[in-house]
Amino acid sequence: MRTTLWIWICIGVLYGGAMDSSEAKIELGHRLFYDADLSINGTMSCATCHEQKNAFTDGNIAHPGALGHEGKRNVPGLSNIGLFKNLTWANPYVSGLAQQALMPISGTNPIEMGMSGYEDEIAKRLRQNECYQKLFALAFGEEEESINLNNVTQALESFQKTLISNDSLYDQKIKNHQPLPTKEAQEGEKLFFGAAKCNLCHTAPLFSDDDFHHVQLHKLPIDNKTEDNGLFEATGKVKDRGFFRTPSLRNAALTAPYWHDGSAKTLIEAIQQHNLTINHKLSEKEMQKIVAFIQTLNDNSFVTNPKFGKPSNDCTH
């Protein structure tokens, strides 16, 4: 009897401890996501390009880097990003959110946060901050070197995995077995999952199949150097030229402009821009209905939840 009790206490302590460290990782990642010290001149945090109010995009065609270098691709939203296997617009080799975080921090194509060659600087800056000293210790243990870039990216991963968007009007209606409120949205839903076949690639519930497709209006020439080659840039396979990962349409009404290059200003333009016969045959009215449906995928709690917003200055630990 006594032994069982002790086992339970041990499990309790271990479990409690584990909970603490994963919560600490999330809180740490949250702070880091909003910390401009992750950029070379302290001018840019992840949230500079990924703004909560726009479902973690920024409203620009492309966002210049901390040192003014031109951006290459449109900033994607981060709704449910922890559920994606393929990360970024066109790369099957990014192993996860931790590895992805290194791309803006120290990537050079394009230069975003500008830390290439200065990676050690990040830990140096963070070590000055008492709150980080406490949070890193809670999240990764007391060892002296626990404030390091690897743990920074692990914490960013933990935070980004909490970016769940599943409380849109569409989700609420599905849960309660109710139809969407307007006739237009209902008809749009029917088209989306039926005749217009959007669901083939923008597959519910993520509204992305997490796979790569060629939907560009024109085929890129073999010797193309000026335009974005998409998946080819990662794989080097000629057949991958012009392929991009299907973007999620959750909160898409908040993430304009659209397309990997930000070339579509509106949802209607984005729909027309697919090189798909079905999309081109849709009438203006039908497209408007589909847009009305896409608007029901807006999740207000996702873009206002303080757990995802700018963290307070106070260190709660």
Next chain:
Amino acid sequence: MKKALYIGLLCIGLFAKEVDLSAELSAWKSLSYKTAAKDSNGTLSAILELNKASYVGLINTPKIQYVSRPTNEGGSVSYGGMFQVEIKQKGIYRVSLGNASWIELVKDGKLATSAAHQRGPQDSGIRKIVDYALESGVYTLQLSASGDSATALLITKIK
């Protein structure tokens, strides 16, 4: 590195290539020097006048106590600061800035809404132009997340 930037900016600001600037931007060509304030008291002596371009010295971010926490605050190695500007007439005002700092205008704890953004004319030394709808009263202009320890600044009324 920083000195070079400083000198570079000064050159951009003072010796910008002769370009045709519209009437409301013409004051850009005659800068005066001002140091930013690090707290609300300091703004009393960091006053910007309309239609007068200033070359402004900024302060290391951790030393600043902003009147209102900026949306984009910057990190420990960035720069920023505050100024006071008196608006006598309600209208649309234009802030032209030599670098890409984050700009916020605050009155009574509330942020003024920005009406439009654009880049400055080519070779003018103006990096960023933001228009704000302002009421009459005293505003605090906050610059944050600046990569440089100095930049140039001009406020004009456009409507």
